[in-house]
Every structure is written in structure tokens, then in C-alpha cells.
Amino acid sequence: MNVLGFYKHRITVARVHDIPVRIDYRWFVVFFLSVWLIAVNLSHSGMVGPGFKVNPQDTGSSWILGVIATLGLFISVFGHELSHALMGRAEGIEIDEIVLHPFGGLARLRNEPQSPGAEFRIAIAGPAASFLFSLVGFLAMFAATIPRYNTVAAILFLISSGNLLLAIFNLFPGYPLDGGRVLRAILWRRTGDIAEATRLAGICGMLIAAILIIFGVYMAIAPNFRSYFMGLWSVLVGLFLFDAAFSVVRQARGPRQDVVSQAMSAPFAIEPEMTISQLIDTVLPLHRQAAFPVARARRLHGILSLEDLKSLPRDRWRLTQAGDVMRPIAPRFFVEPNATLDYARELMKRNGVGSLAVVGKNGELVGFLQSGKFKRRKRARNAH
């Protein structure tokens, strides 16, 4: 099973906080299974919980209650992912999408967190939200038992326990679970080596996945359990996690992701007051570039693309300044030094100028990237 290919089959159902929410079509199978499981249990044996008792229901009500409880559970999963996404955004990372898939959800961030602290906060935001949902749900459930709203209490009980499970399960310390990301952040902070931290957290993830698989098989065949469904589910989740953890471990062992700072060239910028004729007479013969960052005192003002000058009549070259014809600064024209090269390539393909200014943390111009002209610099590796 290929994790990347796995996420391809999905449909966009909503945009929340400008984040596309997509659903993997196999998710609908799981949704139906969950409705069915709850409905069958409610119609056969009803439900008994803390402070409430629901007698076996007729088929119609069982299915309606199954749908309501399942919707509540999946909205909770979405809330968990949204919490990761909003924390990511607060850390300055763009969010590509939230995907709901058969085994839960995923908030896909465009870049890796830039520091262990950021990684920790983004990872912990999901389980924190789930704990909160579960707490609020249990309180509402106890409130509902007072006037004996038994079915309401039963639904709230299912949703709250689901959230509690989601929070606890996600805190298992193995990548790609949230607890694994927390572990990675801690190792990363201790050693300063993100690749090694990722590898170790991935190995823990593989161990947890293996335990889930073994436990699932045991549940299915042990005489005192014989819970085929839960066993099979545990095996499937285990296989899914194992695959994701394994690919992370393999990647961390292989060549590291190249980042922008390794490929950028030193920034050569022109001032906004430079006229186009000056640019063509004095700068172009020395710097054969298709675009130039426009900056004053290392502060980026925009990007001037030679392509844009084609429409400017020759007799205007003397009077026109770079600042008049440059493209003003916009997110698609710059990256941070530790963004990945893959991301930078993608941005250059789409931004219409084929180049990017590299801007440091305080907004200062630190480098320049042009598609097809990457400076190859040998990466420093730890010898020990």
C-alpha cells in the first residue's frame, strides 16, 4: 500500500477557514460500517451506560441514532484535524488540505515545522481538542441523565468515549501518530538532529503498528474475545500505520530533503529607483538573469521580470524606474531559506516569473532562486 497513492481518491466537500476539506471515498464505507454497527447493537441489546439505560430500539430509530452518533464521531475527527491545522497556521505554515480517510484524518501542512517547539505545539493541538470535546460531551451526557433523556445520553456517551479514545490512541509515542510527533520534537530538541529524531520516532511507530496487528489477530482468534470485527479493524489500522511509519524511516535514512538555503545564490538586487535603461546597459551584461529582486537596504520591494519589459516601449526606458514595472511583493514570489526545494520548484512553476526571492525571518533578502539554475552545494554531514 502506497501512502501517497492512497490519498489520491478523494472529493472536496467544504472549505473551512479557507482550508479545503476532502474526503477519501473509502471513508464512506467506514461511515456506513459505523452506522451499521451502532444500529445493530441498539436494536438487539439497547445500551447501558453511566446513569442511563436504553431499551432495544426498533430498526428505524436504531439507524437514525446510528447516523447521528457516527456523524458526531466524524465531526470530532474533523475538529481534531482542524485544531492541528489552525495551530500550524498560527506557526506560520500554510495548510494545503484536511483529508478524512478510513483510518481517521490528516491535516496536510505545506512545510515541516521549523522548530521542535512548533512541531510540539502543532502535534499536541489535536489530542488537546479531542480531550476537550470528550470532557464537554461527558458533562452534557450527565446533564442529559438528570431529566432522563436516555437516548440523548447514549449518543453523547458514544461520541465522548470516541473522542477520549481518539485522544489517547493518538498520544501513543510512534510516528505518524501525534504522540510520535511529540516524541520527534523532544528528540529533535535534545540532539538537534531532525533526521535521526524522525527515524527513531518512525521505528517506535512501526513497533506500535506491529503490536496493533498482533493484538488484532489475538482478538479475532482468542476464545474469550472472538471479536472478528474489532480484530480485523485493529489489523487494518496496524498495517496502515506500519506502512506510513516505514516510509518515514526509509526517507529519514535516505538522502535528506534539500532545502532552499542549499541551492540559492547570493542575492543580487536592484534598487527601486534604477531606470530600465540603466538596468539594460549596466546590469544585464554582467548578470544574465531573467528576473531581479528589487530591494533597498536588503528589504524586498518586489520582483522585476524581463518578460514584463517586453511591452514597455524603448523610448520609455530612460524614464521608467524598476519600482514602476516590478511585480509587487506577494507570497508567491518568496520563500524562507529552510523551505524544501520541491516546494520552491512548484512555486516557481506557478508564479509566472520562474524565480523566487529568499527572505529570512525578519523579512530581509538573503538569497535568490531561479528555476534551472540551482547552485549545488555539498551538504555538511556529521562524521560521527
Ligand SMILES: [Zn+2]
Ligand atoms: Zn492528530
